[in-house]
Amino acid sequence: MSEAPETEDVPPMNAIDQAAAEWVQRRRFWNWSDTDQLDLDRWLEQSMAHRVAYWRLNAAYARTERLTALRRPGAEVAAQFRFSPLITGIAASLVLALGAGLFAAHALLHPHDRTFETPVGGHQAVSFADGTRIELNTNTEIRARMTTQERIVWLDRGEAYFQVKHDAAHPFVVMIGNRRVTDLGTRFVIRTAASQTEVAVVQGSVRFDAPGVQSAAYTATLRPGDVATATADSMSIAKRTSRDLSRELGWRRGVVVFDRTTLADAASEFNRYNRRKIVIADPAAASLAIDGTFATTDEEAFIDAARTIFGLHVDGSGNGIVISR
Amino acid sequence: MAEKPDAPRDAWLPVEGMSASRLEEWFVREVLPLEVALMQFLKHNWHNKSEVADLRQEVYQRVCEAAQTQLPDSAKAFVFRTARNLLIDRIRREQIVPIDAAADIDALNVAIDAPGPERSAIARDELRRLQAALDRLPPRCREAIVLGRIEGLTGAEIAARMGISESVVSRHLARGIHALAHMLYGETAAKP
Numbered sequence: 001m002s003e004a005p006e007t008e009d010v011p012p013m014n015a016i017d018q019a020a021a022e023w024v025q026r027r028r029f030w031n032w033s034d035t036d037q038l039d040l041d042r043w044l045e046q047s048m049a050h051r052v053a054y055w056r057l058n059a060a061y062a063r064t065e066r067l068t069a070l071r072r073p074g075a076e077v078a079a080q081f082r083f084s085p086l087i088t089g090i091a092a093s094l095v096l097a098l099g100a101g102l103f104a105a106h107a108l109l110h111p112h113d114r115t116f117e118t119p120v121g122g123h124q125a126v127s128f129a130d131g132t133r134i135e136l137n138t139n140t141e142i143r144a145r146m147t148t149q150e151r152i153v154w155l156d157r158g159e160a161y162f163q164v165k166h167d168a169a170h171p172f173v174v175m176i177g178n179r180r181v182t183d184l185g186t187r188f189v190i191r192t193a194a195s196q197t198e199v200a201v202v203q204g205s206v207r208f209d210a211p212g213v214q215s216a217a218y219t220a221t222l223r224p225g226d227v228a229t230a231t232a233d234s235m236s237i238a239k240r241t242s243r244d245l246s247r248e249l250g251w252r253r254g255v256v257v258f259d260r261t262t263l264a265d266a267a268s269e270f271n272r273y274n275r276r277k278i279v280i281a282d283p284a285a286a287s288l289a290i291d292g293t294f295a296t297t298d299e300e301a302f303i304d305a306a307r308t309i310f311g312l313h314v315d316g317s318g319n320g321i322v323i324s325r
Numbered sequence: 326m327a328e329k330p331d332a333p334r335d336a337w338l339p340v341e342g343m344s345a346s347r348l349e350e351w352f353v354r355e356v357l358p359l360e361v362a363l364m365q366f367l368k369h370n371w372h373n374k375s376e377v378a379d380l381r382q383e384v385y386q387r388v389c390e391a392a393q394t395q396l397p398d399s400a401k402a403f404v405f406r407t408a409r410n411l412l413i414d415r416i417r418r419e420q421i422v423p424i425d426a427a428a429d430i431d432a433l434n435v436a437i438d439a440p441g442p443e444r445s446a447i448a449r450d451e452l453r454r455l456q457a458a459l460d461r462l463p464p465r466c467r468e469a470i471v472l473g474r475i476e477g478l479t480g481a482e483i484a485a486r487m488g489i490s491e492s493v494v495s496r497h498l499a500r501g502i503h504a505l506a507h508m509l510y511g512e513t514a515a516k517p
Contacts, residue, residue, distance in 0.1 A: 049383075051345070052389050064455055064509075
């Protein structure tokens with residue numbers, strides 16, 4: 001009974017597919033040590049045939065992440081967000097007695113809420129009594145409700161890196177609008193811009209819940225190297241190496257790292273940190289690729305590179321900096 | 326023999342600076358969505374259907390080996406050119422040239438407009454498609470995948486829940502992943 005006939009038209013597995021499928025399932029479902037990772041790396045290094053087979057199967061499995069949306073609605077998480085009837089009752093009467101407006105009510109209900117904010121070019125680390133540490137990147141705003149009962153942070157703007165002291169009894173939750181990231185023992189970074197939220201996990205894992213506009217919510221459990229991007233109506237998950245991740249986290253060391261990054265992307269990255277905006281006025285110049293590490297606030301070094309390496313023309317006479325041929 | 330032996334280049338950390346993860350990202354984003362059309366092309370132009378999956382794998386391998394030095398402008402044109410060249414190599418090498426295959430060499434034109442990438446597939450259709458794929462797995466295999474993917478169980482927990490050995494769980498999971506890849510990438514979406 002064990003060998004049900006293979007699904008009709010699925011071709012049989014050849015040896016490479018077999019090995020690749022075995023690696024994918026081992027990494028996903030069983031204890032996975034550093035030695036296992038080395039063995040996998042070694043196998044991948046052996047040939048491009050191994051790599052493409054592995055990439056394909058791993059991507060297929062990653063694509064089924066969305067199936068987790070079929071999980072029964074996360075009742076257990078929702079419970080964390082409800083106040084007990086008693087507390088709500090007290091709060092309601094307080095509001096009535098004082099005739100306070102919504103703001104005051106909020107402050108009374110949540111006297112421990114605190115807001116932290118960085119300006120453009122800023123970088124600030126905040127530590128909490130539970131051992132959790134949050135680093136705010138440029139132009140970022142968070143509200144934190146860290147009590148013995150609840151641990152909720154709202155990322156209202158920008159990008160932040162979270163090092164969370166795990167406590168299963170008091171899950172650490174980050175809200176980005178109506179999207180929610182729940183810590184399962186972790187270091188991760190969240191960046192929000194326009195209607196898009198990107199969550200990247202460095203260590204441990206998180207659960208990411210994003211309600212779709214018109215469809216069911218998506219839920220994904222993210223592991224190290226997973227980068228999930230939620231937009232208004234979709235969620236996608238990609239894999240990054242730890243090297244790529246540490247490059248993206250360069251801002252924690254005060255740098256931006258470019259690796260064959262187009263000038264256009266590099267400029268918009270600089271513009272996140274600086275008030276004086278760089279504009280690449282020429283489409284051909286915009287698609288040139290640049291490598292290197294720059295201090296986030298050192299626009300001059302970047303402009304110099306554009307001028308000396310690419311021979312571009314730089315005009316800093318107006319409000320911004322215009323780079324053209 | 327006209328062809329060079331495939332030099333085992335160390336592509337993992339290539340000189341040209343393209344990281345493996347970037348190549349992987351490109352492959353998943355640009356190449357995998359072409360699999361439906363590629364499979365149709367191979368099936369249509371190759372006499373032995375049982376070799377089609379191997380051919381597909383070899384196309385991917387060649388495409389990625391070339392792409393690590395430079396990403397092609399059009400993944401689609403490049404993939405089909407590679408497939409066509411591969412078939413021609415094979416026909417030459419196999420000496421027993423099937424008459425009609427030889428006649429077809431020049432006709433190996435690519436229906437480049439065959440069902441293409443479905444990048445724009447909206448989230449809901451995707452979920453429906455995933456469910457349909459899941460439903461077509463053999464029952465025990467599906468059960469293992471559902472427990473792992475949807476219920477979030479580990480391999481050991483799946484084994485306990487299903488009352489089977491861990492090695493059998495591994496086999497179900499591996500087969501399930503392989504079959505899902507075929508259904509998600511190798512077939513047209515409209516399997517009701």
